[in-house]
Amino acid sequence: MLPVLQIGPLSLPTYPLALLLAGWIALEVGARAARRLGLDGDHIYNVGVYALAAGAVGGRLGHVVAYWPAYRTQLLEIFGFNSRAFLLWPAAAAALVVASGYLYRQRLPLARMLDAAAPGALAGAAVASLGALLAGRAYGAAARVPWAVNPWGVSRHPSQVYEALAALAVALLVLQMIRRGSRPGAAALVALAGYGLSRWLLEPFRAPEVSATILGGLRSAQVLGLAAALIALWGLRVLGQRTGEAGVVAE
Template sequence: MTYPDIDPVALSIGPFEFGGQSYGPLDIHWYGLMYLLGIGIAWFLALRRAGFSHTVVQRSHVENLVTYVAFGVILGGRVGYVFFYHFDYWLSDPLWLFRVWEGGMSFHGGLLGVIVALALFSWRARLSFLALNDFVAPLVPIGLGFGRLGNFIGQELWGRQTDVPWAMVFPKDPEGLARHPSQLYQATLEGLVLFTVLYWYSSKPRPRGSVAGLFLVLYACFRIFAEFFRQPDQHIQFDLFGWVTRGQLLSLPMLFLGIGLLVWSWQRQRQRPSSGQ
């Protein structure tokens, strides 16, 4: 299959003239629009689910909560990308951390940023930290799914070489190989499937912490699986045994933490049968 001819720039505005100088044009990329779309849909669903009897979040919390989470994603994603994937380069050029316009985001860093943001918000709003994580967890896959679609449109993070019937040739690939469209695999698993399962699971009262635990387990499993089809980072390749990628390695702590959180939450529920979320 040939990659569809999609311009990664959704809209170009300008150029502009100001003070005798010409600026622009300003390019608005699909990748950024996908994130905005994901945040907007998550905001809508958060408003819809706020105030349910089994959640601690009220509609009055949602605006500030979304703001905290958005900053956590952006700051954590950037810091994670720099430290997890380009630490050596950062040591030689520390200011590169702040040149966000050069690109680079990491999900695992974004997750840590969101956890810190939720900890701050729970302290400020005097809400249960675990209950807040349970509320946010089903909304995260929306941004993940749209973000992977943005990767596909931008022709980045493509898959490994393959001869499956749906293999795709990406025009930006200097080798011109037929590859797995791994961005679409991840958009389906980390976005659509993960959202569907978590949204259904969280629609009823569950043991506190179990929704967040299920998110960690499922995302880790989906990411580890998808990494077998995704081309490893060129400058890193494999971290262990000649086949374990950086993404898989970073997902293992999520898997173990998620399993532990699920076991703890359900054991706590059995000890307190009348307790809910």
């Protein structure tokens, strides 16, 4: 475990560094995939940066609205550098709106852009998982396996490594699909199915977290993962049918 990188007198927390690296890798891999699909790779960087900025603003605004009584007497805190003062869902919504707006204004093909972004997002997720391993976050369930790690004095599954390997495997599969010229949207749907199934499969290897359960003890990450995988499989089914129909019409 290496939660802090000590460089002389400088203490750098590894997890935020890993997240920065993950973001850069996600954009770079996505841009390369976009070029392979005949798109301008800069669009991936633009969407990523705009979405990040919108997410930061939306996340902070959401926090201000949710905790307005606390901000009312300290208005300057609205602009403060506090990494905790963000809410996820407003951030995600703002990022989605801005990214959609960019795609619409640039008249970019949605399915192809999602195909391009998918391997980058998976590679970024893999790096973030390895960052969590270094920082001792999102650690695994107790285990007696030869490859167990020992964060906080307990032998555990290196669940972050399992998750990173799964994300990388799906990313490689998706890149292979892109190289072979898959149908628009298929690579993104396979990425969603693969990632969803990996979360569904691997979540039990994480340390149990009762606060992350629904319906009397079901792990929410597993439920969401399975739901995402089923939606993606349904999408692939529809995509296959449409392509088939299009082929018939063309004949």
